[in-house]
Amino acid sequence: MNKRITTEQLRGSLERQLSGLKPDPLLARRVMASGRVSARKPRLLRPVLVLAVLMALTGAAYAVTALYRVVNWQGGITRTVAPPQTPDRGAAAGGARDAGEALASFISEIPDDETVFAWIEGDDGLIARSELHKKQKAFSSHEAFAQYMAGSPYLTAPSQLPDETLDYYAATAYMECKAFGAYAQTGNGQAGPVRYTRFLIDDESAVATGYSLVLTLADGSCLRIESGLREASSEEPLMLREGETAEKVAVSGMSDALLIRSADPASPDGLIMRRKLSDPAKLKLLPLNDHLEPGDGVCYTEEYITVWLHNRKDPQLLLRLFSGA
Amino acid sequence: MSNGACPDAAVGRNRRFELLVDRYQKAVLHMCYLCLCDRSLAEDAAQETFLKVYASMDAFRGESSEKTWIMKIAMNTCYSINRSGWFRFFNRRVTPEMMPDAAAETDEDDERLASAVARLPLRLRKVILLYYYQGLKVNEIAEVLGISQSSVSGRLKRGREKLRDLLEGSELDE
Numbered sequence: 155m156n157k158r159i160t161t162e163q164l165r166g167s168l169e170r171q172l173s174g175l176k177p178d179p180l181l182a183r184r185v186m187a188s189g190r191v192s193a194r195k196p197r198l199l200r201p202v203l204v205l206a207v208l209m210a211l212t213g214a215a216y217a218v219t220a221l222y223r224v225v226n227w228q229g230g231i232t233r234t235v236a237p238p239q240t241p242d243r244g245a246a247a248g249g250a251r252d253a254g255e256a257l258a259s260f261i262s263e264i265p266d267d268e269t270v271f272a273w274i275e276g277d278d279g280l281i282a283r284s285e286l287h288k289k290q291k292a293f294s295s296h297e298a299f300a301q302y303m304a305g306s307p308y309l310t311a312p313s314q315l316p317d318e319t320l321d322y323y324a325a326t327a328y329m330e331c332k333a334f335g336a337y338a339q340t341g342n343g344q345a346g347p348v349r350y351t352r353f354l355i356d357d358e359s360a361v362a363t364g365y366s367l368v369l370t371l372a373d374g375s376c377l378r379i380e381s382g383l384r385e386a387s388s389e390e391p392l393m394l395r396e397g398e399t400a401e402k403v404a405v406s407g408m409s410d411a412l413l414i415r416s417a418d419p420a421s422p423d424g425l426i427m428r429r430k431l432s433d434p435a436k437l438k439l440l441p442l443n444d445h446l447e448p449g450d451g452v453c454y455t456e457e458y459i460t461v462w463l464h465n466r467k468d469p470q471l472l473l474r475l476f477s478g479a
Numbered sequence: 480m481s482n483g484a485c486p487d488a489a490v491g492r493n494r495r496f497e498l499l500v501d502r503y504q505k506a507v508l509h510m511c512y513l514c515l516c517d518r519s520l521a522e523d524a525a526q527e528t529f530l531k532v533y534a535s536m537d538a539f540r541g542e543s544s545e546k547t548w549i550m551k552i553a554m555n556t557c558y559s560i561n562r563s564g565w566f567r568f569f570n571r572r573v574t575p576e577m578m579p580d581a582a583a584e585t586d587e588d589d590e591r592l593a594s595a596v597a598r599l600p601l602r603l604r605k606v607i608l609l610y611y612y613q614g615l616k617v618n619e620i621a622e623v624l625g626i627s628q629s630s631v632s633g634r635l636k637r638g639r640e641k642l643r644d645l646l647e648g649s650e651l652d653e
Contacts, residue, residue, distance in 0.1 A: 157649050157650075158649070158650055158651075158652055159592065159646070159649055159650065159651050159652065160652050161611050161614075161651075161652060163592070164592060164596075164611050164612065164651065165611065165612055166589075167588065167589040167592040167593055168509070168513070168592075168593055168596065168608075168612055170589050171589055171590065171593035172509045172512060172513075172593075175505075175508055175509060175512055175518065175521070177504040177505050177508060178504070178522070178525075178526070181500055181504060181525070181526060181529060182496060182497045182500035182501075182529070184526075185496070185500075185526070185529050185530050185533050186493050186496060186497075186533065
């Protein structure tokens, strides 16, 4: 088809395609009520630390050239989507990197039992970078981690690890505050370029809402498992890259599970699972600065687990982890 | 606004902000979506954009148009999100919630065109969207993106060429 596309046609097409994206009628009021730049909804921030840790561990940097195929929980392809592109590099990127490093350095010094929201302002006085450190507990043995998780009402730990010698094991549980739990805002302040708000959640009020587990085996393979709670169920569990396939499998205790296999030896195989919570997790959202009132809550209804096995093609190992079979 | 500002000033400021949100929220949301390709992230980016607008509106001296100023903040916000490990990780492996279901009736051409635009490399996509979708001029786009006008013109040209390839010969009017 060779034809001219007018500006109006392009606009009209995009408008119609995006007509399902509705403006938020309460946005202005919410922003004015918050009164400060840092008073943002914390939805975006909650998983940051978990992922920062994972990024550091895996050095994950993904190719963004091919289209992704979106699969449903049956393993069927629902559509293809363009990947996000890597942004331009330049002086601004260097500045953002410096800010990120300053923030990461600050976050790395925070004790495990604190929850801290930290951010850096740009030259224009606006937030340039932000990060959340969650109250957490680290484990260096699976026995201790499994014992701790046995008491978790919401999270599922692997029931069986590979029957091989582990070269390395590290697990961390991340915690949030129960809806009717107690916490104290212990301070706001500034350290170098980093501004922060600190909280201490009572031990009795803290509940594990996610974990990360990384282990390496003697043959150089690496298992990476993450679990987290989510507010809403989705019929689209993930996007497949080129050369990957998804197969629906049964895993004990899980509502759905997909085995992901990659034709590329350098890419990991994986297992993606979800489990509907019989008793939803009701939690408190901590106010991210002293201009917000506490009391907002969140209700998680689903556990979402991802497992990736690097440097080894062994789907049976993946399937045994949670089935114990 | 200082804490000691008179109530009338505060009311006027808030009213002005409400007008800005009314006027530009949809454009910001759509641009954030088209840059981030994720509905939740786009909504977060739009909110963050207006938080920044609210915080800095007193400093806005009208040296550019309101739309240019707000688009610049929106694009910078998307840029920050784009660079975060959170974004890279989650776009790889977690629910994409990509193209929202259209509320209006669409046809094959709409989908083809929108899909082609979404497949443009981000640096070209931004320029094409700001020019054709948001109606900004070359000098305004240069200000929004912090690049020279000649760079904008070059990216516009490459964006049109790339779109022509993606659309199998159909061309955008210059």
